[in-house]
Every structure is written in C-alpha cells, then in structure tokens.
Amino acid sequence: MNYQKLKGTVDILPDESEKWQVVEQQARAILSNYQFREIRTPLFEKFDLFARGVGETSDIVSKEMYDFKDKGDRHIALRPEGTAGVVRAYVENKLYAPEYHKPMKLFYIGSMFRYERPQSGRQRQFNQVGVEVFGSKNPAVDVETMALAMDLFKSFGIEDLKLVINSLGDSESRQKYREALIAYLEPHFDELSNDSKERLYKNPLRVLDSKDKKDKVLVADAPSVLDFLNEKSKQHFEAVKEMLDDLSISYEIDKNMVRGLDYYNDTIFEVMTTHPKFGANATICAGGRYDSLVEEVGGPETPAFGFGFGIERLLILLDFMNYNYPKVSTIDAYVVTIGDKVNKAATKLTQYLRQNNLSVEREFMNRKPGKQFKTADKWDAEFVFTMGEDELKENRVSIKALKSGQQMDIDLGELYSNFEATFKEVESRLMKKGE
RNA sequence: GCGAUUGUGGCGAAGUGGUUAACGCACCGGGUUGUGGUCUCGGCAUUCGUGGGUUCGAUUCCCAUCAGUCGCCCCA
Helix, strand or coil, X not given: CCXXXXXXXXXXXXXXXXHHHHXXXXXXXXXXXXXXXXXXXXXXXXXXXXXXXXXXXXXXXXXXXXXXXXXXXXXXXXXXXXXXXXXXXXXXXCCCCCCCCCCEXXXXXXXXXXXXXXXXXXXXXXXXXXXXXXXXXXXXXXXXXXXXXXXXHHCCCXXXXXXXXXXXXXXXXXXXXXXXXXXXXHHHHHHCCHHHHHHHHHXXXXXXXXXXXXXXXXXHCCCCHHHHCCHHHHHHHHHHHHHHHHCCCCXXXXXXXXXXXXXXXXXXXXXXXXXXXXXXXXXXXXXXXXCCHHHHCXXXXXXXXXXXXXXXXXXXXXXXXXXXXXXXXXXXXXXXXXXXXXXXXXXXXXXXXXXXXXXXXECCCCCCHHHHHHHHHHCCXXXXXXXXXXXXXXXEEEXXXXXXXXXXXXXXXXXXXXXXXXXXXHHHHHHCCCC
C-alpha cells in the first residue's frame, strides 16, 4: 500500500458514519429547541486570531497549533477550537448590530486540528459541537447553556453524568486572586513540580489543576478563588447556583477547576462522566463565560458564554454504554436480475421505483437468484422485484414481500402508468401473511 | 516533545532461522439448471507494514522508518 492517512486522522466508514449522523441529527434537534442557529466558519484563520483568542501561554498556541505559511506568505493556522473563529465572524459581520435579536445564540459542528500525539479519544483532526451566546450577562444565560449541555448528553441516555462548576471571577477578582495564589505558592517553590514552577508566573491558576501528587497536596490548602470574588462576581455566581437549584440540576463546585484557554471569566463548567470504563472522572464537555474576548478581537464590549464537546469522545462513551443506534439506512426493494438480457429492463425498473420514492438497490454482478435473495434478506428489504427472461417476454415483473413470503406477478405497463394505485394494491395483497 | 507496546489475507487470529504460512468470520462458486434458513464441497496471502542489514537461507534476528494502541505533557 502506497498511501496511508496522516497520523492522527481517521477515515469514517459507512458503518461508523451512520453513528455520526445519529449524534449530529439529535444534537441539531435539541439545539433547535433551544433556539440556537448554526454558523459555519472557515477551517483556517490567521494564526494571530487563535494566538490572541486562546491565550499566548496556553499549550495550544505554544506547541499544538497546526500552522503554516501560505503562498502569499500569510501565517495561517487550522482552527484548534471553535470559539475564536465564531467570535471573529460575529465581529466582522457586525452581528452585534441593533437589528439582531439579543442574545445571539449560535452553534457549530465541525473539525478542529491540534498537532499532538494521538491516543484514545484524541486525534489531530477531531470534531466538536460548540455553542456561543453573545450579548447577555444574565446568569440565566449561563444556566440555560449548561442545561442545554446536560440535555444533550441526557438525550442519549447517559446517566453517569456530573455537572461541575466554578467561578473564576471577573478580571479584577482574578487579578487579586492571582497575587494571593502566587504569594501562597512562592514559599513552596522548590516543592513544586517542574511544570508547575514554570506555570507559577505565566499562569498560576493552572497550578491548581496539576496532576502531580505533591502539587495536589500543596494546592489543597491554597486560597480559593471563590473567596476572592468581588461583589458583582459573587452575586453572579450565587444567581447561577440558585437557578440551577430551581431547575433541579445537581452540580458540584470544584474550586480548583480552571481552564486551559485563557479567555474565561466568572462561571466555568465541565460535564463529566463517571462511567467506569472512561476513567475516574472524564470531562466530556467544557465551557464557560468569556466577557472580554469579543472586545479583544476588535468588537464592542460583549459578554459571552459557550461550551464545546468532542464528538469522538461522545461516540466512545456511547460505545461503552452499548448505545443502541437507530438504523439509518434501510432498503425498500431489491431488484433481482436473471440473465444478461434483462439488464436494460432492470435498469428502467430500478430507476422508476426510486423516482417513486422507494429506496432501491439492484443486482449488478449477475449472481444466481438464490444469492441475490440472500442479499435482499440480509439487508432486510421489504420487497424483491424479480426481472427474468420469462418476465421480460411477457412484460411483467414478479414481486415478493420477504416478510410474508407472498409473491405475485404484475403487468409492467400497469405499474408504469399508475404506480401509486398499482403498488398500493400489491402491498395490501402481499403483506397478509400466509393467505 | 518523552516513554511503553504492537504491525501476518477484507476482518479476527495462530505460527516458525529452512522445501506447500494453521484456523475462524466475511466474500465468491458448486451441490439445489430462477427464490431467502441450515447443511455440505471448493476457491480466496508467490507473501508476513516499508526500507536496509546479518545469514547459504529471514515473515521469524538486528537497525532505521512509517503507522496503530496505551501512558506522560496537555486537553475535547
């Protein structure tokens, strides 16, 4: 074999893509109930947009961006996440203009790219569903959007779900907290892991979710963000919690939860699954509020809230659960051909049936009738239309309903002149079992 | 970027420094000269990811490379 797919990419073959269709279709239905509308933005953007949006210190920018120079010497990157592009489109197309309803609720479904080592549920090209809500600081937006995320996952019957929330506070609160955290950690500098030593000044909050055991011990006694929230942020967080309670959506507060991306403030959340095969606590969805990003990208001051989740991870989880996917592809009829001479007549018949809204496959390989029936049976076809040389001579076709085993001949002229009535008659006569 | 592990037909999977590379599934053909299940018989890898090397001889040993899987980092 000469060519193979690039590392970290996958071919999604028909058996698998049917699962994707189910997931996407269901997600679209729920998003539509929540009055979100789809936005499609380019797969690549100016490198700087992501560098700015995602945060210069994040690993995504420093080592995971799929970037390149195009022939015009432009520095381009494949999108590593969805939000930056949507924000750019929001600003560039002036979706904040007065004629648009506020808040503007958008969703996207599509591929993202990160240059990293592939492993379970992680690829270089992966797919995300994400939503963004622009223009409202109302905590009800936070709550509605988190409720949406929970509804999406619940709709697949996922029960091992946990909503975990935290507040990072606004920039003022965050700044104060940052100082306090550094003050607390500095005396322990030598005890910190190497990664955390580096993080301490670049992005001290990230020390909080270090996986290192010693770090974890230190962090356990660190001051909490929640104690540093100013009045506004505190009220916002309280309101969010109350509304979640009102909706009977249970949640946990994890004061050490932070974000890999720099643009978040106030409410952040993760949806985790506690499914045993998925590891102790696996995040399947993450999001939060980002009130300064729109401005950062050049738009007017616009509060925003959003989340994203990876479709691959969701599919893995559904597989673990042995999720029963509804069948996407079905077949109404199989056209059996007997002999070379019927090729033309079979072509005509097959096309005619399809044009009358039946899903039809025909035999192309000239196998023996027995084999053809076997295929029709395996595919669960409702009817088999048999076109043989006998039928051809008499301008008729033989129709068999596989479930009842009943079979009858029908005149082709009749079928071709009045499909509906003829076929209805055939259906009613053949569907009865063992007459 | 680092570490571990794997790579044999369409798929799953055995195997060995030496003349013909098990088996199962799927598929194709026959038994059943035009009708679904079962059964039965037969077919299906000049080749063991790729490229080198060692050897009289390599799918088997060595090196490199590509890819998969898992873990670290990070994250969806």
